[in-house]
Amino acid sequence: MANSILLVLLPLFLVLTALSANAASDILSKGRNITDGDTLVSAGGSFSLGFFSSGLPNKRYLGIWFSVSKDAICWVANRDRPLVDTSGVLLITDAGSLLLLDGSGQVVWSSNTTGATAPASAWLLESGNLVVSDRRSSAVMWQSFDHPSNTLLPGMKIGKNLWTGAVWYLSSWRSAGDPSPGRYRYTTDTRGVPENVLWDGDAERYRTGPWNGLWFSGVPEMMTYSDMFTYELTVSSGEITYSYAAKPGAPFSRLLLTDGGAVQRLVWDASTRAWKSFFQGPRDVCDAYGKCGAFGVCDAGAASTSFCSCARGFSPASPAEWRMRDASSGCRRNVTLDCAGNGTTTDGFLRLRGVKLADTNNASADTGVTLEECGARCLANCSCVAYAPADIRGGGAGSGCIMWTDGLVDLRSVDGGQDIYLRSAKSELDVIKPPRRPFRTPLVVGASIASIVVILLVILMIFFLIRRCLRPRISAARSIQPIPAPTVPSVELCSMKAATNDFHKHNIIGRGGFGIVYEGCLSDGKKVAVKRLIIRSSHTGDECEKAFDREVELMSKLRHGNLVQLLAYCKDGNERLLIYEYMKNRSLNFYIHGKNPELRATLNWEQRLEIIIGIADGIAYLHKGLNKGVIHRDIKPSNILLDGNWRPKVADFGTAKSFIEDQTNPTLFQTPGYTAPEYAMQGYLTLKCDVYSFGVVLLEIISGPRDRTMPPLILDAWESWNQNRIMDLLDSAVKKPEPDELLLKLERCVQIGLLCVQQLPDDRPTMSAVVTMLNSGSPEINPPKMTMFNRRTGSLLHDADFSKQEASSIGTHSITVDLT
Structure with missing residues (x-):
């Protein structure tokens, strides 16, 4: 009987023991040691602690890594003293000190923790932080987050403790296989307005630009990740630190300082099981610290191989060095400033737009003043050379004050950058007009007038002859109508x-x-x-x-x-x-044609759908406007602008035409790829040409950028729709639409896009019909016809009878001509 009970209880005891061991797998307490091959795993399974080899097998390290990616080491204990075999042991003492021992019992690494009032334990938290505390006070006695390696995790911080002088910083590995501290460090610089700086030894290699309340001025890309992260710069009497936090549901992420001296923001893509880089600094040659010297501005998109130019009012300090593409000597003023120190000056300011703010080592900051007060302070201080807002969270031009009292170093152009106000002499601000030279004698006056008259007559004759030769004769049926006076004001x-x-x-x-x-x-x-x-x-x-x-x-x-x-x-x-x-969010082209998937992901499918509907509304209004309508003639993503609320607005009407009854073939103005076949081949221009262009734009909004290895857009869209695999067409940077209603909208949009790019104008809907189809819940839409396509060349096919088909199709449509 006793044996039977034992046989029943023994398995239950073993199960409970296993469950107890698993429940405590994130805790290291006295009596439980971690040996090579064992691991601590955080409660949610996100992080693991154990032994690893990064290069040579005879060098073993104790570290923490992402459980989904063992190669992504976040922290290393014994960076300088690797174990030479697998005999290493990690234990914790009653005093709370973590000890890493080798096979002979020698201490290889220690947390040097003391003062525990009760038995202490170590926990590997779900954040990746290894924490030591005692059971009585629960106070943190030691944590790995205070001793960073080469990785910044959400919740960690870099910067300076102002009470103790301790500095938290990332340090690179010496090489990919050697985690000992390398030559690069990354931390929050507290010498001026706080900013993050990458150091190569004692030399600055790269800086982010000062914090502006929302992001670092040289990294506006930070806000494109606001759906996943929040950023915080803490400035208090005790510390100045930078940290970031992950929002609920965000994927794993880390900020990695590589052994090559690059700072990378990496995000785990669960679908591909790989890390994707969202940002890397330095990005390009212009991120090299001080590339263009004082008062020089670096532009990575400049045509010059030096990438450098002087701010307005300045010239190269050493033209010879600049010619040799070395601009590090910077620029000097063309005109001396007017400042006698008596409170009066004729100086003013030039606004330098869209830049990473200059190094603030020689700057002072005051967040308690307005930007206008900041400018007045700068003018009153003869040493002040520039100012900028310290905080842009309030919108507008910003508030607060940063004032520079020495050369502006490390300026660069940045999309979405800030404005800085550069102190300049009055003569640099004035619009210079050419002086008028007085005539000395009546004889000179007479001779000058005669000469001018003769020259003017010759010019007029040449002008009319050229005009007569180049311009076509105007039919009597088309008289030139004067343009009515505009209803918008004129400005100086x-x-x-x-x-x-x-x-x-x-x-x-x-x-x-x-x-x-x-x-x-x-x-x-x-x-x-x-x-x-x-x-x-x-x-x-x-x-x-x-x-x-x-x-x-x-x-x-x-x-x-x-x-x-x-x-x-x-x-x-x-x-x-x-x-x-002004359109804050630039053009649609910037978001759907870019190579950066993170930037394209800024617009999810729901937003893209609203943009499609908005564009259609705008074009439909055009086609009804001015009595008989207006044809835009150049609908394309770069002519669709986005305001601060991502509302699309059709722009660039320099080639637009009002709709009148005529058969004149207008000059071709559309952009290749967006041009309707009848307009490209025969010059027939109707409202349906805009419909075709809209259809191409609609399909591009769905599909995103394309390369030469991909099939032509219209053919790809047709096959995706015809074979019921619409998701294959959707931009890979965009998440699958949810709920199903949005997925049905996607299918409907592809069908509408294909209707808009039909080969014959009569087969295309009007823009009013497009708007109705986009806003209607009814599934009843005519199926598109297969567009004739050359799969080899990717071009539309036009057979010998195409002109006849087009003529019969277009004959019932009115054609547009110039307004004049």
Whole structure:
């Protein structure tokens, strides 16, 4: 009987023992040692602690790693003293000290913890932190997070303890197989406005730019990960530290300092079981510290191989060195500042836009003043050379004050960067006009007038002869109609020069066929986009003038939430300016054609669907506007702008046409790839050409960027829809739509896109019908026809009868012509 009971209870005892062991697998207490081959595993299984070899098998280390990726070592105890075999043992003493012993009992590494009032234990937490505390007080006596290796995990911090002077920093491995401390360190620099700095020995290699309340000024990409992370810079009487936290549901992540001196933000992709890099610094040559010296600005997109230019009002300090592509000597002022120290000055400020703020070692900060007060302080201080807002969380131009009192070092252009106000002499701020030379004698006056008259007559004769030869004769049936007076106000050229820093290259935010777009800031702080028309050799001044007048006329009459709004215009001499509302989130092209999957993931499918609907609404309004409608003629992602709420707005109406009854073949202006077949081959232009372009854009919004190894977009979309594998078409950076309603919307959008790119115009829907289909829940949509496609070349096929088909199809449609 007793034996029977024993046989029943023994398995139960073994099970309970196993469960007890598993429940305590994250705890190291006295009496339980960790030997080579054993591990501590955090309660949720995210992290493991144990022994590993990173290179040579005869070198063993104690470390912590991600359980899903054993090669991702987060922390190493004995970095400088590897074990030579597998005899290592980790134990904890009553005093709370962790000891790593070798086979002979010698201490290889110790946490040097003392003071436990009760038996102490060590816990491996789900955060990856190894913590020692005693059972009585539960106070943390020691933790691995206070002793970083080469990895910053969520909840860890780097920076400085102002009471003890201790510095928390990441240190690189010496090599990929040697975890001993290498040459690089990464920490929060507390000498000026806090920023993170990468050190190569005692030399600065890379800096993030100062903290602005939301991110480091040189790393605006940080906010593109706001769905996964939050960032915190702590400035108190006790410490100045930087840390980040993962939001609920976020994947595993780490900030790694590589042995090559790069700081990488890595995120675990569970689907591919691999780490993906979301950011790396230094990114490029312009992130090298002090690349362009004092008052030099580095632009990685510059055509020059030096990538450096001097800020306005400055010239190379050593032209010979700059010619040799060494700009480290920086720049010097062209004109001395006016500051006598008596409180009066004629100096002012030039705004340098979109930069990583300069090194703040020689700067002071005050968060308790306004930006205007900051500028006044700078002018009153003869040593002040520039100022910038310290905090941008309140929106607008920002608040607080950073003032620099020495050369601005390590400036670079950054998309989404901050503005800095550079102190400049009055002469650098004024618009310089050429002096007028007085005539000395009536004889000179008479001779000059006669010469001018003769020259003007010759010029006029040449002009009319050239114009007569180049311009087609205008039919009597098409008289030129004067453009009605626009309903938007005109502005002075000088005000736009002031708003754009005299059209400085650092203000450029876009380029188009007829001009360059600059970011401008009006005197009231409002941001605008200023389009400056350019006359190129391929366009006569008359054509450029037509484009300007056309855009002013159309945009002064068209008002819709999905069309960019024209605020004002300027005609002054040869200058032609269009002032538009500023679009904070740039163009759609930036988010759907980029190679960076993290940037493309900014727009999920639900947002992309709203953008598609908004674009369709805008084009449908155009097609109904101005009595008989307006054809845009250049619908493409770069002409779709996104405001601060990601609302799409159709832009660039320089090639648009009003709809009138005529059969004149207009000049081809559309962008290849977005051009309807009938327009590309025969010059027939109808509203259905915009429908075709919209269809291509719709499919691009769904599919994202494409490379040469992929099938043509329209063919790929057709096969995906026809074979019921729509998800294959969706951009890989976008998560699968959920719930099912959004997935059905995706299928519906592909079908609508295919209808829009039908080969014959009559087979395409109107934009009004497209809007109805996009907003309707009804599944009843005509199936698209198979587009004739050459699989080898990826081009549309047009047989010998295509022209006849097109002619019969297009004959019932009205055609557009120029406004003039």
